[in-house]
Amino acid sequence: MSRTTALRPFAARKRPGRGLIVGLVIIGLVILLRAFAPEAPADTLADTVRDFVTLSISVVIESLPFVFLGIVLSIVVQIWLPEGFLLRRLPKNPAARRVVLSLLGMLLPVCECGNVPLARGLIAKGLTVGESMTFLFAAPILNPVTIITTQQAFGWDSGILVWRIAGGFLIANLIGYIYSRHPKPESLLTPRFQDACALGDHHDAADGKIKRSAGLFTKETSAMLPALFIGAGLAGLIQTAVSREVLVTLGSSPVWSVLALMALAFVVSICSNVDAFFILSFGATFMPGAIVAFLVFGPMIDIKMLALLRTTFTAKTLVQLTLIVALCSAALGLAINYAV
Amino acid sequence: MPFRRLLRRWQGALLSIVGIVATVWLGVNGQxxxxxxxxxxxxxxxxxxIAAALVVAAFALVTAAEDEHEILDDGGRWAWLWSAGSIxxxxxxTVGLLVLPPATLTTATVAKRDLNGSTSDLTQSEADSLVGGDYSTFTVRDWSSLLRQGAGEDFFADKTATVTGFVTPDTSDxxxxxxxxxxVVSCCAVDAQPVGIPxxxxxxxxxxxTDSWVSIESGFETNPSISSEEAIVLVPSTITPTEQPAQPYVY
Incomplete structure (x- = not known):
């Protein structure tokens, strides 16, 4: 398929205030639509369809504030912080840079959905693709909220928290290292995101920061939200189609328990900040290695996350990343099951 | 082309408005x-x-001049497919978040998620701490955890449960x-696990x-059913139909 990219001359400027009126009218219409919508549950829908809608909406309502937070942080990094404020402070040595980046989540405790827009902002400001991956995969695990909730759920003694932190750190740095060796790292990005990064260098400095922030908000929401809604729909669909009971019956096998909980993590797409509470109740059924595999694999790769990552990385890259993370998580889980 | 460009630029803002209005409406109505x-x-x-403020700012400030820097990807002959997907x-x-009424999960999801499986209980130590507590405040989750963790008939003999929940059949009888x-919800409805008292x-x-809401006040007895797999059950003389509570899940 041919692809053309061009800078198109603008024809006419919008009159001041006209856009605001259009926006307020649209918001008013949406509020009216909601006000006149029925309040009673729709009995005409089959239970399975109703639950599909409820589950999908649940993913959207839960994830949307984190995506907004990530976009706001991305705007701060790209527009409001002084040029090079973050990147200038990173070590020059590539390995040390990745180590520091994998700890950036300690300062910016956003869950995985919010990290995607933030990582896009960091790439646009000059972070390499491999470094952005290290940040993306480490930050959901190596952040204070996740560490505290995991500690509350499992304590220190079980070792699960330590394995989770160590596993997340090592896998994220391994991926960063692997992709830092790529001869053409820009080819790992979608063409559209490459273009957006290229244009990022041509920001009209004459525009005020507020106006540029508003422009970046429209661009980032246009990239992220369709992906979020698709991911939410897929997560809802698979949840209504796949019985969770099947997975639970596999809990006592050292091998199958690891694979089952990784599959569960992929399907459930739960936020890394609270996944420890969710998996806690599986503790009696599943082996510790399976719990660790769930807690390491889930924050990095799940249905919703893949949909969000697809805004930035090519499908081939995402297949590779999924395989690497899955193999490493499974190896970690199996090692714990057999060695501990 | 202008429509496609408009759609590509503003689809995020439109989806934001849908999400924001749905969220705020649910919040204001306690749902x-x-x-x-x-x-x-x-x-x-x-x-x-915050997102609402940014959306309003976007409509007010983002002008056609931005198109000077706009990327145009003609997408070839499949361009219409992209537009159709966006729409x-x-x-x-819009339909899912704004038109369809808010709803809880139903028995269809109970069937998928192993009612009273080990995945939905309190931990052993949490269940142990329940013993000797104020039984009048126990939730469905508290009682179901005690039942599953084998508190025994003697323990339940003099206890009365006052609980509200939805009706779902026992598949064994x-x-x-x-x-x-x-x-039971730990994050959002996606991770919901069903618990219940027979x-x-x-x-x-x-x-x-099935799926209607009821309130029950009853003591526990040995299950008279021959085929049911449940050992101890509530045997109420009356069951009161009730409205779904404002917070239908337990935590």
């Missing part, structure tokens, strides 16, 4: 609990309001036994439809 854990209520509302996402989001059930009430289907 956020249908989808997410209460610990997220404040954060969700605050971010919705489908916006329409689906659907004619005579149903569960008064709730979903109730022996032959012919319950004639009076209480």
């Amino acid at each position: 956020l609990g249908l989808y997410i854990h209460p610990r997220y209520f404040v954060f969700t509302m605050v971010m919705a309001l 489908l996402i916006i329409v689906s989001a 659907p004619e005579n036994v149903f569960f008064v059930a709730r979903f 109730v022996y009430y032959p012919g319950w289907q004639d009076e209480y439809p």
